[in-house]
Amino acid sequence: MKYKKPDMVLLFLVFVLLSVGLVMVFSSSTGIALAITRKHPNPYYFLERQALWVFIGFGVLLAAYHLDLDLIKKFIPWIYSLCASALLLVLIPGIGMDVSGARRWFHFPFFNVQPAEFSKVVLVLFVSWFITRKGNLSTSLWKTVIPLLLLVLPMIFLVYKEPDFGTAFLMFITVMGIIFVSGIQLKDMAFLSLLSLPLGIFYMLKARYRLKRLQGFLNPWKHPYTSGYHIIQSLIAVGSGGWLGLGLGASRQKFFYLPDQHTDYIFAILGEEGGILATLFVLLLFLFLAARGMNISLKQSDPFKKILAAGLTISIVSQALVNIAMVIHLLPPVGIPLPFLSYGGSSLLSCLFMIGLLLNLSRASAPRKVEMITRLESA
Amino acid sequence: MVQEKFEKKLKERKSTKRILLVFYFVFWSSALLSFRLFQLQVIDSSKFQRLARDEHTEKIKIHALRGEIFDRHGKVLVISVPGYSEAAFPPKIKNKLKTAETLASILRLPVKSVISRLSSTSSFVWIRRKISPQKVEKIKKLSLPGLELIRDSTGKQIYPSGSLACDILGFTGIDDQGLDGVELYYNKILKGKNGYIEAETDELGRILPDGKTKIIPPVSGADLILTISSRIQYLAQEALKKCVLSHHAKNGSIIVINPNNGEILALANYPAFNPNVYWKYSPSVLNDLAVSDLYEPGSTGKLFTAAAALNSRKITMSEKFLAHPFINVDGWRIHNAADGLEPTKPMHTIKRIIQDSLNVGAASIALKIGKKTFYQMLYKFGLNGLTGIDLPGEAYCLFPGYKRARKIDLATMSYGQGIALTPIQLARAYSVVANGGYLIRPHVLKEAVFPDGTVFKTPEQKGQKILSRKTDQDLKYLFSLVIKKGTGTMAQMRYYSAAGKTGTGSIAKNGVYLHGKYTASFVGFVPVKHPKLLILVKITEPQYPYWGGTVAAPVWKNLAEKTLWYLGIPPTKGRIKISLNNNLKDEAFGSHSKFK
Incomplete structure (x- = not known):
């Protein structure tokens, strides 16, 4: 393994996104911070916490950066089982913390941990490993894809059961994305899609509240x-931003008109305060991030690493795109945070861990040109 | 081996293609999201900004000050009480301590509480509401930034003259809402336009720390200047009260109107009420009888018969009618009324019929001219509609429909029975005679002065001419005979020639005329040649003697004399010695009168 420079552009992009995120978390959370810290008013409540998470997150990023992936590869099945049991545990009353009917968190003093967020990383590792477990890309429908789905779907189901439909949905997308990237035959892909279609319809019709939510999505003004x-509140926030926005901190929707203003809907507040200038900027950052991630993937010679890099990129970018689409009323509200921007420790840590892995991979990639140059220099 | 390597290469190339495909997908998705963002934030932005504004701004109402009401001489009849509130905009205040101390000392509030309000995170707070006038003067002199003295309304109307002109003014309820009289009729222009403080709030309605606030000041209502003269009104109310009490009558009304333009100089009902405490009175007292009470006028209704007969030229002044004590119509027997004088000759003209108020004569005239002519005249006098007086609750005249009317109906209507109208309708009808034949619109509003200085004046309208000059002169002559030597001699004045008509109307209840219950009335104008004044006096159910000529005519004379003196109208007959002048004035206003 030759040690090269990591992808500094990617790191810079993440750095910018995190900065925007910290500013927006502070701006959007002041009202709610004052509301929940009524005894000792502290408008910085969420900013302080998020800053701490960013700090810890860089530690996690560094750890991921220095991980020996070849070593880790051997333990992936174990890690996967561990993660699945954590997801099972969180559903057990008394162990998982119950927040308004949802069991998503392990409660620790000072902070809570959401195993579903980490299971996203583990899932990408596992799928990448499984597809390349024989040292080569294996894309046979019956030998690889179906067994893989049988192994992965229970985990997604556990996440869905928390209930956390958004994360489960994203995990499913990521798995399908990786399978697609690994080179599955298109007719097999079509077969899988046809298989999941009746499943989706059945899911929608099973519960009445979902149907209502769908109606709300199709015609919110009714x-x-x-x-x-x-x-509607989200659209009002984004739409009232105009070209340049109302100005930093000037959001009105954040004063309890728009729920989840500092978590899932932070992009709406960004649009309100920064206008289309800010929203396009952030969108562009994610697009660049996708480009860098894919670039890293393309440069890998090892199939596992190649698939892993692509999977990690797909995981982060799809989450960002789905979140933004949900905020601007192109997808139904599914309740997932925007990577790097939304308030929330678990999401941030898992994202930074993934970035750490990507940086790790970028360093280990095989840029032949660079090798040539170094050789020339040494000569 | 080579095969394997080749396969691996192939697969790698395939996955490279797939990775690029995924990236294209991400790229086009981003493009789609960008278009959507452009649509929301640029194309539809104004729509969402409007929605946001609607959702975020809360309006705090500032009540507009209601307009005040004055009589024609500028004497105030209704006062609106303004209220003052001190508002503060904490973010705009630099020196909070000093501001708080100054305010606290003026408003006599604890400094601590003022400071706590000024250091509120809200963009707007009330410091004190309903501040007394002395403190207001002091606050006005301050010029501290971030403070605003807001003129509000206390919603309180004061009627300083008590029951004076109560039936014209009406009263207001809570919420500055006009409930009766001019207060109701002109409520729309009196109430003004409420202002408000617009403040941005959070979802729970709390004012935002750095929110925008805007004060839209209220626009006060228009002040009204009425046509009434509070002095004549006072005279009328006093005279009416005296008369109703001394004759133990049920109630009474007086209308004093300028017959030339319809300006009402006084309009009174008894019992009266005090608008300051209107809730203490029963609805029947609050009712404005002069415009809403329908009654059968009795002989004053002979006006319509005479006008119809003369204007249609179907009879002449010298045409003679048989002077029977009764006639039979449709099997009913019509007598001369007891208040009319008995005919002295076998034949008599319309002069006698009006002068001595002969019912049989009136009926004969009506039967001669016929239903059509008679009804045409009723319609000409506007009895099929309202007078259009600017007071609420005016009632429609009641009489049999043209097609349904039988001979007997026509006969009784000829002397004012079987037809019911309101005092204001009758006053208008006599005004037509007084002003030379024009159907004027009685009104109480002279001017409305809006806060921006614009003045609305009730337009001078002569109205439609409905009587010929000849008819008008004949009628004036006939009615002057009534006072000169007919039933209305008690209305005769020493220095003014007047014309008028007595009326003693029977009161019907459930289709039966009540025994001994009458409406005594007198309506007349003065001076005859160029009338300046028309007065209608109507007393309901006086005790015996209940004739219009004995109950209402003296009141009429008294009031007319005083009013003429007050208006300074020169005498038209007799000779006045200068020395008499003072005595007469005393007579007019009483020796202890405040109008001396």
């Missing part, structure tokens, strides 16, 4: 105070 409320 249900402005019930199922359409979230969507």
